[in-house]
Amino acid sequence: MADHIPNPESEGPAGGWGSVKSIVHMFGGTLPSPAILKTLASQNKPGGFQCVSCAWPKPVNYHPFEFCENGAKATLSDLTSARCKPSFWDNHTVSELRDWKDYDLEQTGRLTHPMRYDAERDRYVEVPWDEAFGQIGETLKELPRDDVVFYSSGHAGLEASYLYALLARVYGTNNLPQSSNMCHETTSVGLNKVIGSPVGTIIWEDLEKADAFFFFGQNPGSNSPRFLHPLQQAKKRGARIVTFNPVVEQGLVSFVNPQSPIDMLTGHETQISDEYLQVKAGGDIAAMMGLCKVVVEADDDAIAKGNSRVIDTDFIAEHTTGFETFIASVRQTSWDDIERESGLTELALRRAGEIYIGAERVIGVHGMGLTQHSQGALNVAMLVNLLLLRGNIGRAGAGCCPVRGHSNVQGQRTVGIAEKTKLIPMDKLKQLFDFDPPTKDGTTIVDAVKGLIAGKIKAFISLGGNLVRAVPEQKEMERAWATQELTVMVSTKLNRSHLFPGKQAYILPCLSRAERDDQATGNQAVSVEDSFSHISGSVGKHGPASKYLRSELAIVTGIAKAALDPHPRLKWDEWTGDYSLVRQLIELTYPKDFKDYNSRMFQPGGFYRGNDAHDRVWNTEEKKAVFTAPKQLNALAFNDADGRYRLMTLRSNDQFNTTIYGYSDRFRGIEGTRDVVLMSEHDIAKAGLRPGQMVTLVSDFGDGVRRELGGLVVTAHNLPIGTIGAYYPEANVLNAIDHHDELSKTPASKAIPVRIEVS
Structure with missing residues (x-):
């Protein structure tokens, strides 16, 4: 290797036997069942299902095993034999679980039944689907439309995403922030x-x-x-x-x-x-x-x-x-x-x-x-x-x-999950569904968090995700989340956002993408968009984790029927029974991007919806590509100062977003813990610290708010001077909600100003 390539912390390369061992480790050293192996073999292939772990494209000439270590872990996590049944709550309270680690919550397994929070017992209790939908719908009808947020992670397919956006707009709001608000x-x-x-x-x-x-x-x-x-x-x-x-x-x-x-x-x-x-x-x-x-x-x-x-x-x-x-x-x-x-x-x-x-x-x-x-x-x-x-x-x-880091985060924006009205063909929606879409822009994640903290937001419907854990201002977010009139979480597993229930709170368990989705016309296919603007079909064939699970689309339509007045153009039951009808609606709404949608969705490699810039057609205000003279030479909102560090939040090799699979970050040589702060040897010595010492990171944003993360072990790592690292999502607690990109309001999580205090 050339001498100007810096040495990694791990001696082993990416891929290879390290990846194989890491996958096997998720099974406790045992090999997966034949059924799961068959599911993995169909991953990211035509006629199979599309991985949920990232949005990397699916090649036309695919490999025998077209999945990576991360993709295998995501699938194995979804298909775990562990179950979080209603009986789990016989032995645990919600307050008790707030002391659990993210990993421990993940290990409780797949959620099996719809659940409602019982405040008197501080536990979730089983609730029938129709009762849950009815109560959610009644509460939504009573709330001011601007006070309700319809959030989505990048998990749901294009069909459910389209109907989710339609639900929100017929309800009367463009409050449709999405996980891309926090990343891309x-x-x-x-x-x-x-x-x-x-x-x-x-x-x-x-x-x-x-x-x-x-x-x-x-x-x-x-x-x-x-x-x-x-x-x-x-x-x-x-x-x-x-x-x-x-x-x-x-x-x-x-x-x-x-x-x-x-x-x-x-x-x-x-x-x-x-x-x-x-x-x-x-x-x-x-x-x-x-x-x-x-x-x-x-x-x-x-x-x-x-x-x-x-x-x-x-x-x-x-x-x-x-x-x-x-x-x-x-x-x-x-x-x-x-x-x-x-x-x-x-x-x-x-x-x-x-x-x-x-x-x-x-x-x-x-x-x-x-x-x-x-x-x-x-x-x-x-x-x-x-x-x-x-x-x-x-x-x-x-x-x-x-x-993109999530499987359909780009596609959800394509089919209407967006808070900016200029991105949505409102005239088409009005024509197709005979209603007047709201004209006011909705809220971003940053503004939604501010609204929650201020008591303005009264309800959050979350189509996937773990928002309380994923955003800045975690402590304030936890307090504010629980003050809402209604929180609804569509989830596959327990996560920290479930542990701060609103006055009414529901967990609605959904199918994973690898599982069969049987509706009136049979097992349904969904579709996703990758980072290269290609649309691919996905069909789950593994048996569901519970007979009580519903698809994300069926949950969306269930809420819609309960929260909205009947309308002859809103055919929620028909759309639930046959997802191809939803794809026809998407094609009618976005004819340029989705021409012959149903017939092309299983085309090897996916079908290309096109990109004008790829063809040197520039849809900017100037109608040309724009050179930008930078106003500054760094991407920071603060100046360097003695004792101030630029903190990067990092993901380990053993996690996906806020989901923690284990405690092995083999590429960085860190095993058995996530409670570390990574620093160069130069910075450790200059600060008078020593490897292995316990310290606390404190926000240095300058707004007078003390944000801290303690119990971190100083760990020498190959980093530039002045740059330190700690794991996401734990280190989110250090970031201020006002520390974000000027244009997009994406939280600035890759250079958080912090100081170090000796514990």
Whole structure:
């Protein structure tokens, strides 16, 4: 391995036997049953079911086992034999469970019956479905429409999501925030502003043609491991990979392909990154400015020598605006400022810049390491600037590639779960369903949390998710959540959000995507959208965990029938009996994106709904792609100060979002605990600390509120000076709700200002 690739904390590569052992460990060392193996074998394949663990695309030419370690864990978690039955509450109170860890709640198993909170006994008790729907509906009818929020995680398929959005709007509100508010909403807002598309521009074939990949704040090894297959193939054909990340992520260092018998038998590793630059948390704007400066200087040199231009001037003249202003800002920015703000050397950035210049086709990949900052949208715009300089958007083998972390988080926005009215074809809804949709924009997650804390929000319907645990201001959120008139959680397992029930509180257990969904016309298919804007069908074939479970769609229609007046255009029962009828409605509402929906949904690789920016059609206000001159060189809302650190919240190898599968983060060498704070050896010594010492992190946001997380063990880790790390969701307690991206209001969880106190 080249000496400029930093050493990871773990000696083992991504993939390989480590992944196999980790999957087997979920079974306590035993092999899964034949039925579960059959389910896994159909995962992410035509005619099978689509994984819930991420939104990575499904290739046309799929592997024998088209799932990764994370996907297998998610499926095995859904198909566990453990059951959380009503009898569980005979021995436990809700208050008692607040002392349990997230992992312990996960281990209680699948929920089996609809439950209602009994305040006198401080327990959940079984309730019949019709009674639950009736009581929920009566309460909703009494509440002011603006005081009710319909939240959705990225789990539900397009069919249930479409009807959920319809339910909310017929009810009278656009309060439809979604989990993307907490992760990639910055992508949607940022990209839309500069290229006129809220989603990435590449398709699968582009991966096979790219000469280089530039990664910013995205970790495929833990978050989208199937991405490592095309990266390995790219390396074999000579493509270059450059990574910018404060943390050395093993998946971007080396990879052993579990699908390759030779690799598995020989332990052959593919080195992934040619250059790995450990940028400071929040320093990506400066790093990308450095790359752009290398391009501009090389272009100046080419002009002086009479050589071909490095900058794609024809593309820029035809397709962009703002170029001269941006170039002026590049020229005016000094290398000293770039080095200070990025934490990287000019030499390292020049090496990376030369790779960019030497590649004809480049894909820019980003994740939440770019989006979850107070200037996250500027991060995204800077990446677009870099790509635009050499025409790397809208042609084969090039483009921007945001990688979504939830299976249908992008698709739910596509079919109407959105709080912004301008994103919704309200005229089509009015025509199809003969009602007047509300015209007022709804609430974002940030504003919903503020509304809860202020006592303005009176009810929350949650289609999946664990919102109380996932957002900032956790302590205040827990208090406020329980003051609501109504909380409804559609869930597969117990989570912390269930432990702060409102005055009326219901847990409605739903099927997992891998399970059969038998309705009037037989086992139903659902569909999801991946990060490349492809729609794929999904059919569960495993037996349900309980005969009392209902599908997410059936739960949505059950609430709708109880909460809304009857209407001849609202055929909730018919739609529940045949999901293809819902897909017909989606096609009528979005004809351009969903043409011949039912006939194409099981097309291998999914069908492409299209992306204008992919075809160099720019739906921006300027009708061109926009260069953005950065107003600052970091993505922070605060200045550095002595004793102040930039805290990154991190996910382990053994979790999915707020779901904790275990206590093994093997890529970071951390076993048996999540109560750690990761620091460089330099920072540990400078602070007068020692590895193994117990400390407390305290928010340094400057609003006078004390937010703290104690009981953390100082752990030496390879991080940039001034950047420290702790696990999500536990560290969310340190983030202020007002610390978010300026444009999207996505919480700024990747650079939280904190100080360290000795416990």
